[in-house]
Amino acid sequence: MWQSQAVADTVLVLGGGGREHALVRALARSASHPHIVVAPGNAGIARDARTVAIDAGDPAAVVALARDVAADLVVVGPEAPLVAGVADALRDEGFRVFGPGAAGARLEGSKAFAKEVMAAAGVPTAASRVVTTVAEGLAAVDHFGLPVAVKADGLAAGKGVVVAQTRDEARDALAACLDDRAFGDAGAVVVVEEGLTGREVSLIAICSGQTVARLPAARDYKPIGDGNTGPNTGGMGSVSPVPDIPDDVADDLVDAIHRPMLAELARRGIDFRGALYAGLMMTPAGARVIEFNVRFGDPETQVLLPRLTGDAVALLGAAADGTLADGPVDVNDGAAVAVVLAAHGYPASPRSGDEITGLDEAAADGADVYHAGTAADGDRIVTSGGRVLAVSALGTSIADARARAYAAAAHIRFDGRHQRNDIAEGLDT
Ligand code: AMP
Ligand code: GLY
Numbered sequence: 001m002w003q004s005q006a007v008a009d010t011v012l013v014l015g016g017g018g019r020e021h022a023l024v025r026a027l028a029r030s031a032s033h034p035h036i037v038v039a040p041g042n043a044g045i046a047r048d049a050r051t052v053a054i055d056a057g058d059p060a061a062v063v064a065l066a067r068d069v070a071a072d073l074v075v076v077g078p079e080a081p082l083v084a085g086v087a088d089a090l091r092d093e094g095f096r097v098f099g100p101g102a103a104g105a106r107l108e109g110s111k112a113f114a115k116e117v118m119a120a121a122g123v124p125t126a127a128s129r130v131v132t133t134v135a136e137g138l139a140a141v142d143h144f145g146l147p148v149a150v151k152a153d154g155l156a157a158g159k160g161v162v163v164a165q166t167r168d169e170a171r172d173a174l175a176a177c178l179d180d181r182a183f184g185d186a187g188a189v190v191v192v193e194e195g196l197t198g199r200e201v202s203l204i205a206i207c208s209g210q211t212v213a214r215l216p217a218a219r220d221y222k223p224i225g226d227g228n229t230g231p232n233t234g235g236m237g238s239v240s241p242v243p244d245i246p247d248d249v250a251d252d253l254v255d256a257i258h259r260p261m262l263a264e265l266a267r268r269g270i271d272f273r274g275a276l277y278a279g280l281m282m283t284p285a286g287a288r289v290i291e292f293n294v295r296f297g298d299p300e301t302q303v304l305l306p307r308l309t310g311d312a313v314a315l316l317g318a319a320a321d322g323t324l325a326d327g328p329v330d331v332n333d334g335a336a337v338a339v340v341l342a343a344h345g346y347p348a349s350p351r352s353g354d355e356i357t358g359l360d361e362a363a364a365d366g367a368d369v370y371h372a373g374t375a376a377d378g379d380r381i382v383t384s385g386g387r388v389l390a391v392s393a394l395g396t397s398i399a400d401a402r403a404r405a406y407a408a409a410a411h412i413r414f415d416g417r418h419q420r421n422d423i424a425e426g427l428d429t
Contacts, residue, residue, distance in 0.1 A: 010035045010069050011313060013049070014056040014086065015077025016042045018340075018372035018390040019298035023075060023312075024049050025368060026305035030313035037069045043381050044359075044371020044389075057081045059089035066095050073098065073317050076274070079295050083109035083155060087274075096320040099274040100294050104265060107276075107292040111191045112153050114292050121264035123257050125289040126281075128193040137174035140192035141167060147195035149290075152177050154186025158234050163195060196290065198283040201245050202300045205258045206315060207276045208324040210266055213315070214254045215329050216307070217245035218300040219424075224347060226422045233347045234387055236340045237423030239398060240303040244282070247328065253280065253287055261292070273319050302370050302390045303336035337401040337424040338392035339409045343373060343383045344416020350386035351416060353377075358411035359389075367393045367408030383414055399428045 011027050011034045013020055021044055024036055028048065039062070041051030052069075054061045057080050066074055074090050076082055076099030085102040099105075106113045112130045117123075126149070129140040141148050141164075150173035152160030160183055164170035170192075177187030200222075205214040218240040224230040245253070257278050265272050277293035277300075296304070305312065309330045318324040343350040350373070359381065362369050370392060373385020391409040395401030402424045409419060 009072040009313065010037060012066055012069060012071040012074045013038045013077060014062065014074065014081055016040045016045065016056075017077065017298055018370040018387065019296055019301040020077040021045050021048070021370040021372070022302045022305045022368070022392070023077060023296070025370075026308055026312040027075070030311045032311070032313050034313055037065075037071070039065055042371050043374040043376040044369070046376070057084050057086065059084065059086050062086050063089050063093050066090055066093070071095060073313065073320060075099070075316055077295060079105065079108050079155060079293060082274070082294055096317060097273070098316040098320045100272045101270075103270045104272040104274070105294045107261075108294045109155055110153050111151050111291070112189055115191060117261060117264050118289060121260040123260055123289060124286060126193040126196050128191050131190050131192055132178065132188065134171065134174045134178055137178065137190055137192055138167070138171060141170045144192065144194040146170075149193040149195055150174055150177070151191040151193060152183045152187035153189035153191060154183065156183040156186050159183070160186065196281040196283050196288055198281045199244060200290070201242055201280050201282060202277060202297050203245070203250060203253055203257070203280060204275055204277045204297060204300060204304065205254055206319050206324065206329065207258065207262055208273045208319040208322050209271050210259070210262045211324045211326045212254055212258050212262065213319070213324055213327060213329050214250060214258070215304045216240050216247070216331055217242040217250050218297065218304055220297060220300055221420060221423055224342070224418070224420075226420055231347055233342070235299045236342065236420045238299040238303045238338045239424035239427060240300070240307060240336055241398075243398070243427055251328070253278070256287070257289060273322065299338050299340055299390050302338040302368070302392045306336050306368060306392055306394055307331040307334070332394070334394055334396050335398040335401040336392055336394050337398065337405040338370075338390045339405045339419055339423050340387050341389045341391065341409060341412060342418045343386055343388050344418070346386035346418065350383075352382070352384045354383040354414040354416060356381045356383060356388070356412065356414045358413050361411035362391055362408040365404070365408040365411065367391050367405060369408070369412070388414070397428055398424050
C-alpha cells in the first residue's frame, strides 16, 4: 500500500453524524497530526476536515476515494457500510480498516444471527424465538408473557424494536414487520424476546481478533422526554462514566460477553477488527445483552472519545493492524456529559431548514459541539435532521460535566429546538 514518509498520515472517516464528528476531533488530537477526509460528513465536520460527498455505503466509490486520498487508515463510523461489505472491499485492496467485514457485521445486521452466536458462546441474553409469521409470533408472545420485545431481524435505522406492553401492541408490531413489511426485507424475520427490566448500559470495546481494549461504560438516554417518557429516539444524551458500572464490573462484563463472542467468531473464521458495542440490561438476575452493534455508539462516542488520553490514530490503527494491546483504554479520571439538541417534530417528522445560532458561543464556553443533522445554507448553518447537535463537556465529576454541557447548550438557538433536561441527573454518588 502507498505510504508517505514526508507528509502526515491521511485518515479517511466514513459517515456524517455526531459520532463521526467526535471521531474526527479525537483523531485530530493525534500526535501524528493526520490529514482527515470525511465522506460524506456534514456542515460541522466540514469546519474541521475535508469532506467529500460520496455514498459511504458504496464499496466501489469508497475504494476509489481511499485510493484518491491515499488513505493510510479508514475508520468506518456507521453500521450500514459495514453490513454492505465496505470494510472487506477496502481490505481486499490493501487498506488498513477500522471496522469489521460483512461476516462480523452480521452481529448487528441480523438479530437472529446475533442470538445464535450468543447461544453458541454462552453469552447471557434475553430468551427469544425467531418467527416468520404473525401466528408464530403471537405464540411466542404468549409463551414469554408481557412486556415483550418484538424486533425486526435486519437494520431498520433504529426503528425496528417495539417493547409491547399489551398483546395487541405486540400483534401490531408483528403485523407491521411481517405482513406490511414496514421495514422491507429487514422485517421478514422477527425476533420475539422476553421483556427485561433494569438499568441499561452501553459497554463498547475496541477489538482486534481476540484482543479487547474496552472503553469505560456509558449510558444513552433513548426516550424523547424527561424521565424516560415518550417515543424512543436515536439517543437524546449520554454520560460516561456510569457509577453503577465501575471498572472492575466493566472488566468482568467484557470477560463474560465480548471475549466469548470474539472467540466464537474466531471459531467461525471471523477476525473482528473494530468496535463491538454491547447494549446491556442490568437485570436483578445479572447482565443480559439486548443488542450488539459493530461500531461506536451514537451519542456514546460523544462522551467516550473526549475522555481518551491516548492517541486515537494509534489506537484505531493498532486494531486495524492486529497489534492492539489488551486491557482497558486509558481515559481521564473525570466525566463527560453530552446533551442532544433535536429538531422540531423529532422523532416522528423532524423539520429541516431552521437557522442555528450560538454555535461559537457554546464552543467558547469550552464544550465540544458535535454536528449531526446540520447543513450549510450560504453563511448560515441550518437544521437538516432529527438529532441536530450534541453538546459535550468534560468535567471533574458527572455533576460538573453536566453543568458545563447544559450551560454551553443554552447558547444555541433554533426554532423548535428540543432537549432533555435530565441527562446524567442524579448520577453522582
Ligand atoms: P434497540 O433498537 O435494539 O437499541 O432497542 C431499543 C430499546 O428497546 C433498547 O434500548 C431497550 O430500551 C429496549 N429493549 C430492547 N430489548 C428489550 C428487552 N428484551 N426487554 C426490554 N427492553 C428492551
Ligand atoms: N446509542 C445507541 C446506538 O448507537 O445504537
